[in-house]
Amino acid sequence: MHRLILAAASVLCAGMSAAAPPAVAPILTTPEARDVHSYARPEVARVTHVALDLDADFTAHRMAGTATLDILAARGGNEIVLDDEDLEIQAITDARGRPLHWSLGQGDATHGRPLIVEIGAARRIVIRYRSAPEAAALQWLTPAQTVGRNHPYLLSQGESILNRSWIPTQDSPGIRQTWEARITVPAPLTAVMSGERLSPRGVPAGPGRRAFRFRMTHPVAPYLIAIAVGDIAFRALGPRTGVWTEPAMLDRAASELRDTEAMVAAAERLYGPYRWGRYDMIVLPPSFPYGGMENPTLTFLTPTVIAGDRSLVSVIAHELSHSWSGNLVTNAVWSDSWLNEGFTTYAENRVMELVYGPHRASQEAALSWDDMQAALRQLGPTSPATALHHDFDDPDGTNSGIIYDKGAIFLRTIEHIVGRPRWDAYLRSYFDRHAFQPMTSAGFLADLRANLIRGDRALEDRLQLDRWVYQPGVPDNAARPDPAAFAEVDAAVRTFDAGGPADGAAFARWNWAERVRFLKGIAQRQSQARLAELDRAFRLADSGNSEVLFAWLRLALANRYEPAVPAAERFLQAMGRMRFVVPIFQALVAQGDWGLPIAQRIYAETRAGYHSVTRDRVDRLLQRH
Ligand code: BES
Ligand code: ZN
Numbered sequence: 031m032h033r034l035i036l037a038a039a040s041v042l043c044a045g046m047s048a049a050a051p052p053a054v055a056p057i058l059t060t061p062e063a064r065d066v067h068s069y070a071r072p073e074v075a076r077v078t079h080v081a082l083d084l085d086a087d088f089t090a091h092r093m094a095g096t097a098t099l100d101i102l103a104a105r106g107g108n109e110i111v112l113d114d115e116d117l118e119i120q121a122i123t124d125a126r127g128r129p130l131h132w133s134l135g136q137g138d139a140t141h142g143r144p145l146i147v148e149i150g151a152a153r154r155i156v157i158r159y160r161s162a163p164e165a166a167a168l169q170w171l172t173p174a175q176t177v178g179r180n181h182p183y184l185l186s187q188g189e190s191i192l193n194r195s196w197i198p199t200q201d202s203p204g205i206r207q208t209w210e211a212r213i214t215v216p217a218p219l220t221a222v223m224s225g226e227r228l229s230p231r232g233v234p235a236g237p238g239r240r241a242f243r244f245r246m247t248h249p250v251a252p253y254l255i256a257i258a259v260g261d262i263a264f265r266a267l268g269p270r271t272g273v274w275t276e277p278a279m280l281d282r283a284a285s286e287l288r289d290t291e292a293m294v295a296a297a298e299r300l301y302g303p304y305r306w307g308r309y310d311m312i313v314l315p316p317s318f319p320y321g322g323m324e325n326p327t328l329t330f331l332t333p334t335v336i337a338g339d340r341s342l343v344s345v346i347a348h349e350l351s352h353s354w355s356g357n358l359v360t361n362a363v364w365s366d367s368w369l370n371e372g373f374t375t376y377a378e379n380r381v382m383e384l385v386y387g388p389h390r391a392s393q394e395a396a397l398s399w400d401d402m403q404a405a406l407r408q409l410g411p412t413s414p415a416t417a418l419h420h421d422f423d424d425p426d427g428t429n430s431g432i433i434y435d436k437g438a439i440f441l442r443t444i445e446h447i448v449g450r451p452r453w454d455a456y457l458r459s460y461f462d463r464h465a466f467q468p469m470t471s472a473g474f475l476a477d478l479r480a481n482l483i484r485g486d487r488a489l490e491d492r493l494q495l496d497r498w499v500y501q502p503g504v505p506d507n508a509a510r511p512d513p514a515a516f517a518e519v520d521a522a523v524r525t526f527d528a529g530g531p532a533d534g535a536a537f538a539r540w541n542w543a544e545r546v547r548f549l550k551g552i553a554q555r556q557s558q559a560r561l562a563e564l565d566r567a568f569r570l571a572d573s574g575n576s577e578v579l580f581a582w583l584r585l586a587l588a589n590r591y592e593p594a595v596p597a598a599e600r601f602l603q604a605m606g607r608m609r610f611v612v613p614i615f616q617a618l619v620a621q622g623d624w625g626l627p628i629a630q631r632i633y634a635e636t637r638a639g640y641h642s643v644t645r646d647r648v649d650r651l652l653q654r655h
Pocket of ligand 1: 189190319320321322323324344345348349352371425426609
């Protein structure tokens, strides 16, 4: 593949601190690696290192201070284009403090605006700025939105293109950057970031404030820079694993996550050494918009995974697996995000198999197959959006049934065709060959052909690689899930659909996956009487497992089952996880005259508590009506 490493070593600036010099990762210059979601023109000038020195201002809801960028520029490259969403720029200077000219170009609501800096010969620039109070990546929580209720909280979510709202850099996953940060916070609070912690307890930094320092010496995609600040405490789980959360959650979180060290060991057996040092997690307040986010060294987690019985720890297997697929080898552009999420969904299931055994893994894989089928039904099997590689206007609006589940099933299909030992060896070598580099669909297929297929025409024909990646629908060679994974549940589904009673004793015995399989497997049109029977027999309204409750609420609301409305309202008030919140509002909105007023009433109460990504999605959903 054609690569361009910009400029000679002579223009390579040293890192700002005495820390390791920035390792400059190559960028891809092939046409399919052009990122339409960033204004950056890395072939002219690119950021190699970001040094943040920011105060977290909990009164003004701003991050304020400086970002110092190290730049690598092509010969004659005398301007650099950064991504900027609503930043308030006060000044931009070179390293000696001499002002540089800068301007903002034309942008749009999704992408922000290009920030063009005339760097001349400067290869280090200092941007003095502050983020807007409404910065899309940041959520400033009131004490009431935390578990402890005594202190405010700050959390960030960078993926996909939100970090440009608090970090002025080239916000493109193909432009890897090392970074460091010094963050000051009000004294009782602790800051954590997605990198090595250099001052774990913080140091005094002026009246009533403390400073925390971090660094990331591996070049990473900028969406992986993340921060959380709050009244948080740490508990070690193993030699290189641990969990942060509010003190009141610490016991529950540590117990739920106690298998994490074993998961890291399992992932290493599959994909080679874990290269990021520590693997810690932070269990965030409930408004966190995702189930998990794979921020390097520090996975961010929704508290909805803390089910009490370790039933939902596949989320950990998932975020951990991103340490290889996503963080080590990274989609160069968002239209290839299946390279992050599909690979990771596949690896997640392999880790689950090693740690919890093949039965549990086969059940979770069968649910993933069902999710793919649901996406195909929803989008239509010939829709271009069902291709793994596809373009979209908003990179956060993709359908997970395709990029996660179809992506994983594609890799499972290759595994079945070439055999596990050969496929496992290949995948491990793929991560090694492309470590700390961007990747495209074309690049992956080329690597597969060069290192696995090696000219075997019969194998090439059996795999149907291009159909999987570029065509809609699912090729007929797809590896199917184990039909026995849910044998008992599927029999119960048939009994219920034939008019039989809801078997409360069986349901009580089932694990979460079996319960979800049942609720999604039965006919989705149900009478009020049958829903009441399920509700009673299975005690669904007080289900403590978020996945089971979610499956029940979707079924109940799609059938206008009024008694489920209070439980739905409580659920929507209790957390802001997009994967739960959006489909529940969707189910209500789909019920027009019955559901729309309920959705509007609930959203009026819950909207302010959601992170901007969740809010934007629900806003759009409700505005259409
Ligand atoms: N990287 C994703 C979260 C993400 C995706 C953020 C796209 C922004 C844009 C993360 O790894 C993820 O997939 N989270 C899932 C959980 C997972 C177990 C399927 C989630 O949030 O539900
Ligand atoms: Zn993921």
